[in-house]
Amino acid sequence: VNYAKGLSLSSGVPLVPVHHLRSHIAANYLSYENLKPPFLCLVVSGGNTLITEVKDYTDFKILGRTRDDAAGEALDKAARTLGLDYPGGVNLDKIAKNGNSDSYKFPRPHVDGSPLDFSFSGLKTSVINLIHNAEQKGETVSVPDVGASFLKAVVDSLEDNVRKALDSTGYDKLVLAGGVSANSVLRERMLSLAKEKNAEIYFPELSLCGDNAAMVGAQGYFEYVSGTRGDMTLNARATLDIDSVQ
Numbered sequence: 001v002n003y004a005k006g007l008s009l010s011s012g013v014p015l016v017p018v019h020h021l022r023s024h025i026a027a028n029y030l031s032y033e034n035l036k037p038p039f040l041c042l043v044v045s046g047g048n049t050l051i052t053e054v055k056d057y058t059d060f061k062i063l064g065r066t067r068d069d070a071a072g073e074a075l076d077k078a079a080r081t082l083g084l085d086y087p088g089g090v091n092l093d094k095i096a097k098n099g100n101s102d103s104y105k106f107p108r109p110h111v112d113g114s115p116l117d118f119s120f121s122g123l124k125t126s127v128i129n130l131i132h133n134a135e136q137k138g139e140t141v142s143v144p145d146v147g148a149s150f151l152k153a154v155v156d157s158l159e160d161n162v163r164k165a166l167d168s169t170g171y172d173k174l175v176l177a178g179g180v181s182a183n184s185v186l187r188e189r190m191l192s193l194a195k196e197k198n199a200e201i202y203f204p205e206l207s208l209c210g211d212n213a214a215m216v217g218a219q220g221y222f223e224y225v226s227g228t229r230g231d232m233t234l235n236a237r238a239t240l241d242i243d244s245v246q
Contacts, residue, residue: 001236015230018220020211021048021242022060024177026219027204027212035202040171042162043242044186045178046072046089049118049158051165052242054175057222060243063165064116071154072180074120078127078150082143092147093183099148104130104141106153108160116161116168123153151185159189166197175202182209 008015021043028035037054040063049072050065069077072089079088084095106126111117127150134141166174174194180186181203194201208215 001234005230005232005234009232014224015234016220016224016228017230017234018216018223019240019242019244020216021045021050021178022058022223023215023219024204025054025175026057026222027177027208027215028175028202030208030214030218031205032202035173035175038171039173039175039202040162040165040169041175041177042158042181042190043177044071044158044180046070046076046180048178049120050242051116051161053169053171057219058226058228062241062243063169064114064118064161066118066120067111067114068119068121069124071118071120071158072178074124074154075151075180075183077124078147081128081131082146084143084147089180089183092151093185095144096148096151096185097144099142099144099146101145101148101152103145104149106150108153108156116165118157118161120154120157123150123157151183155183155186155189158186159193162190163193163197166193166199172198173200173202177204179210182206 005015007013024043024045025041037056039054041052041054043050043052047070049070051063053061053063055061075092076088079092084091107122109119109122111119127146130146131141174190176190187203191201
């Protein structure tokens, strides 16, 4: 940010703040030239999980969010507990293809009074306890089966809230964004949900799911056009909501 401010000051080029999560959504504009707001979007990554209305390119309304851990964080923790290498979520997705997703029972947490909010901390704790208890008893667990069962629980929670959001808002376009949008099980389930609801479905190209410069440039364009500007007081803000500018 300091480098950008210095460059702006020395060159006279406008300083345009760009929100990281908005950029993940904008990755879809690079993949689909015909995609335009408004639509419903599930943003799911290692650090964030939320459902937002995208009313326009720079106009957002959060409908639901995680109250604790992000879905990607829970997947990564489960992968580490199972002894999988980095990147955990990616490797969990791979080994789960060879597992039985009904072998182990994990909770599907809900947030009382906030039907579109998520909670993954209890789910994360449950897989840790499962592995540790098995180790203490000298028992072995099937890594593919645990991985598949845990992944199913996470995706069940995501799908349930997205379904409720589609029903309550009436949107006929659903967009996925963030690193976890590359997950094969999540993609399959969202495709099925969109078909059930007669909704259009959009995913970023796999190469654009993770953090990348192209997505920031894409959202930067829309911020610039809309008149979003920063000044020399601009600083990085890791907890800034997607529906806030600065």
